[in-house]
Structure formats: structure tokens, C-alpha cells
Amino acid sequence: MLKEFKIKRILQGRLFRGDEIVASITNIAKEKGITAGLINGIGAVEMAKIGYYEQKTRKYMSQEFTEPMEILSLKGNVSIKDGEPFPHIHVVLSREDYSSIGGHLFEAQVFAFEFEIIEFEGTAYERGFDEDTGLFLWKG
Ligand code: ZN
Numbered sequence: 783m784l785k786e787f788k789i790k791r792i793l794q795g796r797l798f799r800g801d802e803i804v805a806s807i808t809n810i811a812k813e814k815g816i817t818a819g820l821i822n823g824i825g826a827v828e829m830a831k832i833g834y835y836e837q838k839t840r841k842y843m844s845q846e847f848t849e850p851m852e853i854l855s856l857k858g859n860v861s862i863k864d865g866e867p868f869p870h871i872h873v874v875l876s877r878e879d880y881s882s883i884g885g886h887l888f889e890a891q892v893f894a895f896e897f898e899i900i901e902f903e904g905t906a907y908e909r910g911f912d913e914d915t916g917l918f919l920w921k922g
Contacts, residue, residue, distance in 0.1 A: 783920065787818060787902035796825075797895040803827070803856075804871060804889050807899070811860050811867035816899060818906035821858035821869055823897035827851050830875055832885035840916030844888055851875040853895070854882065860899070863909040863918060 793814065797806050807821060830851060833844040858871030874884035907920035 787904040790901040790903035793899045795897060797892045799893055801892040802889055803892060804887060807869045811869055816860055816901045817862050817867050818902040818904060819860040820900040821871060823853060823856035823895060825853045825895035826893040827853060827890045828893050830890040831888040833888055834885050851877055861907040861909055861920060
């Protein structure tokens, strides 16, 4: 399964201390009408709730980390779920001892955050339930 897109525009911005990353990116995508694209970000957080999809049980495990951490890499995509722009974001964070943790990003509280959203031109993927994985994956 493959689609070809052209880049429509690139938005670059920052969030402020205390902002929640996933909700903020979702709001921006909705406000700007972005249904297909790439998300990129770096910065630091004071709290992050990250997840791991347990393939065997088909359940998301999640854990909240409330400590100062660097965002080494935050990457994601935008597609459509339930008729709305839906950002899917993963993150790698580093802790005070330089060790890293990472996973699916459920929420994160910004200390400092700089990001880009690269909007694609074309018909966005739509997510639907996938029997093989139990996940909501791109259908077309
Ligand atoms: Zn994920």
C-alpha cells in the first residue's frame, strides 16, 4: 500500500511551558485543516505518558513519567480517524542520567517545544480497525 503526496506547506512553531503536546498538535491540525502530513519536534518535557502496544493481548500499556526529560526525537504522522485529523506520535525521551525511554505518545507536558508540521497535498489516509493487529491502521 503506497500513496504519493506533494508537500503543500510547512508550519513551524513552538509550544509554551505547561502546554500539552498531543492536544495542541491535534488542535493545530484541526484548525489548519491538515489531514495528511508529518510531525517533527524537539525540546523538553516535565511529564510524559507513553505507551507500548502489547501485541499478544492487543492492549496498550501506558506509563506516566513525571520528571524533567529531553525530547530527543518526536515524530509522527497525520491522517484521518473518525472523520477528523488524527496525529499519531512517537517519542524518544532522555532522562537526567542520559538513559532513554520511548514509545507511543499519549500526552506530554511541555517545558520547551519546537516543532514542524509538514502538510501533504492529496487525499489523506483514513484509519479503520485492522483485524490482524487490533489497531486502527490506514485503509485508503
Ligand atoms: Zn503509536
